[in-house]
Amino acid sequence: MATIKDVAKMAGVSISTVSYALNNHAKVSKKTKQKIMDAARQLNYQKNGLASDLKKNSTRTIAIIVTDLAGPHYAELVKGIQEVTLSKGYDLLACSSVGEETSTAVKFLTEKRVDGAIVLSHNIDEDIIIQSARKEFPIILLDRKVDSDFVVSIEVDNEEGCHMAAEYLIEQGHRDIAFISGNSIGSLHVQRVRGYESALRKHGLDGKSRLHQFGLFNQDNGYSMTKMLIAQGNLPTAIMYANDEMAIGGIKAFKEYGIEIPSDVSIIGFDDIELAQYVRPALTTVMQPKYERGALAAHLIFQILEGQDTQDYYKFSTQLVLRDSVQKRKE
Amino acid sequence: MATIKDVAKMAGVSISTVSYALNNHAKVSKKTKQKIMDAARQLNYQKNGLASDLKKNSTRTIAIIVTDLAGPHYAELVKGIQEVTLSKGYDLLACSSVGEETSTAVKFLTEKRVDGAIVLSHNIDEDIIIQSARKEFPIILLDRKVDSDFVVSIEVDNEEGCHMAAEYLIEQGHRDIAFISGNSIGSLHVQRVRGYESALRKHGLDGKSRLHQFGLFNQDNGYSMTKMLIAQGNLPTAIMYANDEMAIGGIKAFKEYGIEIPSDVSIIGFDDIELAQYVRPALTTVMQPKYERGALAAHLIFQILEGQDTQDYYKFSTQLVLRDSVQKRKE
């Protein structure tokens, strides 16, 4: 791994000049700076944050200490990761990618502050991942595919899951099935849409016209989009939501309008988050293995660190969870 | 802040010997080791984890990268912390205290890996907190009171909250009110119990006999304890739970027995977690400010770091949230 020293040698300048250049201390001439930057890029130089923090005697980071990192919607997933990591005697810490390029996440991916990373986040640039991954720093991606050395992807068969869900609805006699989703950036959601469309096509139905993709994948947006759908009139008899959160927003919207689930409209979610079983009606949804994926992710990190070979792609399958939000279509 | 050098000087040995002793490299004689340990204790020596990681070229820690640290039951709280931290240009990372003395949390509290900590966790030894806090490393404690320099506590008026909840139940005509709680280690829960008891006493009722304290403060235990209560017969007309999670476990137990809430029994929780509004019946509970407490915690860190004075104790008040799990007692 290249250090500041290597960059200095390659650029033909001193270490201190490199340090100044890298930290934008205006006193470096444009020309030297350019040389240094080029060298750094060529060597794929990555700063050692520990060394710089040690020298500066400051980390500029705050820890928040919780009893258990599990607890969020990805609770089960984190639990799997946590148990494996702990059993290996490693530490686990969570950081977020809010802030994009300057986020804590990017800092941890690029500054040798940790020995490996599991990424659940979709707003991390692919380049950063590719640049950072190496044998001593494996990166595991969840719900996202990037093809590069020392990065392995773990996905869930979203297409199959949605296909299955749509077919189930069709079996229940539904013919007019809408799909409510957000702006899909990640592959995750394009796969879900694809599963929906392929099922409808297979049964000679038209999905395209009933596809609503806009905004975020959260409750609020599920709520808004459902209200829009209601306002347009001509309600479908069933709605698939891109995920449970959006579906739960939808339930709220229908409740406000006095539209009954499932007698007036059937709905189905995706993920099987904890809340899904508590909302009324309990949400029928597509479950994806969580604990197992987390545990696998952690295992893979250690396998790579130990120099063992792994596949570079894993796919888990999904399962329909029948609860109370879908009803057979009355003729 | 004492370093390994200071310890060496004080113990009258070389730094390498100190390093060996501190890391249990068996080759150090019992006597020297004792001298070193004593010196370390006297100087309140704390290892610099960055330096050692830098030297060893390994951190033995894995990062898990999430879109947003908010998401768990403490979602709102974390959100408050996150926004303030980000606005100051600091990084925020979460780590857990599972593993007790050897947990990641302890490592971060004691090894200068971060510049401050906000502790939401109750299983962190008070001594560790007192030893670690200093001007350059302030510690903010939530729901827990420790009196020491550079540690500030932020509590919620739990006693008032429970007192209020109990009085509300009494107003609704309830006379037989049970309290279900876990083994209280922290002050948090003794305060809650106290609020309950003081309200009952004030109205000439006996709380003692109806107090059930056992096990953890989670759903499973709420479920079990409720079932025990049912099995004993002689059900109270109202139950207060130490927190929402336990109350939700209780709801599940009652459902299994076909006992209706609130017509057969009224229940009330504490915290107002997200789930509380979704369970059926929606849970009446005591709300505590979350976002505000988080934001305050983060602000305090920076105030202390900047050398400003702060109070060493803050208390927020609570508010009753009326939903559907309490009913007026029919005569």
Added chain:
DNA sequence: CTGTTAGCGCTTTCAA
């Protein structure tokens, strides 16, 4: 068993 010493990779003062 203990001490000397060379660095880990970086920042920053001081001198050129």
Added chain:
DNA sequence: TTGAAAGCGCTAACAG
């Protein structure tokens, strides 16, 4: 504008 050099706090090879 650039470079030399000291040193952050620690570990570990080596010598004694």
